[in-house]
Amino acid sequence: MGLAVLESLDSARTQWYHVTTVVIAGMGFFTDAYDLFCITTVSKLLGRLYYPTIDKSGKPGALPRNVNNAVTGVALIGTLAGQLFFGYLGDKLGRKKVYGITLVLMFFCAICSGLSLGTSSKAVMTTLCFFRFWLGFGIGGDYPLSATIMSEYANKRTRGAFIAAVFAMQGVGLICAGLVSTIVSKLFLDACPAPTFKEDPVSSTPPAADFMWRIVLMVGAIPAALTFYWRMKMPETGRYTALIEGNAKQAAVDMARVLDIDIQAEQEKLGQMKAANEYTLFSQEFFQRHGRHLIGTMTTWFLLDIAFYSQNLTQKDIFSSTGLVAKPETMSALEEVRQTSTAMFVIALLGTFPGYWFTVYFIEKIGRYKIQLVGFFMMSFFMFIIGVRYEQLKTEKYLFALLYGLTFFFANFGPNTTTFVLPAELFPTRVRSTCHALSAASGKAGAIVAAFGVQTYTLDGDMKKIKTAMIFLGVTNLIGFFCSFLVTETKGRSLEEISGENSGEDNKTIPNPQISRASEMIPQGSRHHTETM
Template structure:
């Protein structure tokens, strides 16, 4: 630690204060927006099928064709993957703050335009919707590496994991609000228009109101982003970026001294020595020697986790009827279907998804990232395997609440587990010069897994075939066990400075010291050292 710059030591040892709270709220509201925009589509996708694929000749509710459904659900994920790679790289090249504002503006514009999707035919309306949701996802993608990197570089070392996890926990709040907003709006429309149930009204006269509903749900995703733009632009560039990448120790000392309300020495000569020892490029032999296994570990675990996590989230609208949480589409009109789907999504998120995020926030600095990730993967695998094996038993009316409990527990252990830790670890393991890019690569691998879930697993189970759902759940249990195994490629990071973890302070990181990942004994020593501080 003595080899580190004074400004970085000050950040690492700073007591928790107001600027930490501001950073969590500002970055967290970005993730709230991200989650709302990505998951609100699940509440209205069936509605889009009713509106644009209704066949008066059959008198049955319309459904999105499988390929159209995949595009509507998955196009934002493709955009997110692309945005993560582009903005993650730009975050290291241009600065975290400069790129941070661009992502927010893009999210606001595209959320509004998604709701204004125009066209005279079903294909033109949905084509426009998919276009804007791709670019919405592109902006969302930039928020992943930038929010994580900014929070990790602002935080002190004792609470860094909890702060980063708190930012990510706003994803859970966003998912809750995606269900809550859709539920409230659909109830308002139901009360205002007194729409009859579908089986009593084959002509389906609720179309005008339903069309306004889905557009309003999507456009409201711009609101939280607009509210936080001013505060995001007021944040100073992180001291680590200013010092270690721009090479301006004086400006870093001024910026962080103002934030911490103390005077800091510039130490330009010491900074020059640190930069000289860390000039290796991304994907160079030196990078792979120091960080290769870590990058492989963060990418594979996030990829495997998101196959399961997004498969569960995006297909829950089809599982809710099996649980008895929603009625069949022929028993409800369009607005009732949105209300029931949103209500079920809200309940599962509130009692299963949301608590898991905050359990991670509260326990990540005591249990550590490694243990939480292993336990989460293992428990997800167990519960998904039970659902897969006992699906026929669980889907009966008598056992619907047991089904709901098991289903909710998979979300709990995803979030009190790898869904949170795979976000935290890439923000801590890699050096400042490539931190945003490496986080982006890890997150993009995750979105590749999400795309597998959206286009592969969801398509496989789209018709509700019992055998296929059972097979899908057992496949997801297997991917979680693979994630458990690949977790051994990452290391525990709690209680250490970012420079100590990466070796930027002149010391050696875990891979350099041992030529392999540290043993559990090593990690236990690290944990003991933190607990004694």
């Protein structure tokens, strides 16, 4: 039993509006990545500006450990809260009604983060953390809403590629975070040349540097502002209007307005379909049908983000310890930002960015399941190599950069993308946004472990600690590999077929195709014997 409006969406040819939706939703992820990771490029500058220490250690000032963790981690806490809040509202009020609010929050909080003021270092950092929490809150809403909207608009042949393309804009945001910081720091260096810290500790951090980090943070407001108008013009998804609001006619009208497809409204069939799928998130029915999948999406995203955010947040310390960036005391404050940002930019451009788009290209050919397994395994492999051979790799900085870049490549041509795609496809319309939010929030819990645990452990750049951390991250990825067996392949199937909404019966569990194919290989005689034991 299927609705014509849903079948039309599944079979619709790829059209310009699909591409437009990728851009509209993707710009949110561009903003997300930029805002979350640009702080890494300027956190050492904040230490020199607001916590200067001129003592016998001969090292520049740095943010105290608790302040550094708060500045880089508070946005992640906000993101987790925003994911749960907006994910729930997306199912209760509709995807479109709350979609624009996330951008408004991101715009104003990015501006306010750059305007953080105070009469003391503590006041400035407190203000910055306050606005970055609410910035993260807005960012959090983009995860479940963008994924759900794209999955419900797309046809079943290209759905995975389109959802992955939305998420791939995160890679563009990462590149721009490094690029903007590099350009802005270079402009300030040319305008305000300064001696190295060794030459003159006080003058090595010119007063103009206080404007530099503010500009970098405020640039994140620009893409949010550019996208707001187009988000407000988007109609509600046909699936939400039909299956949740119960209005097949309006769903047909809305989708026909933006997509060139012939849709029929079937109100009677809709009533039967709704009646068969009234179960709630906390019901036994949901647990029987989707419990295993929800555990799978939550655990894999949690484990992945421990590694992924540890990599991104600790880059600045690893770059310095391996010689990719000069020692802080041999540079001025702005030169340190420039070198750190340039290294981040190169790693993102050559390692992170290609991984996202490899997934976009191959996800409908290989499938989500295999890409996730391969990604987790290869991340573990390269992290184990880096961890075990870290002493030798410190002297081979280009080999280290290659191996380090490969961990980013397989994160994105792997679980960093697929953990975003799968929750948008596995769950029924009534709780799709909430389930994606729970999965994403679990991921951000892993990111918080990275920010307050792994980052704290490696903050002093100690070689043994970094080595131990890399081995630990390899282990978490290996556990993620095995947890991936809890999810299933969704390639080539409609959302209603995957979730069981199109039947309402005889679908208490949704089998993993990999397990099903394995069972089909059992000889008939053996299978009969097993069934009668």
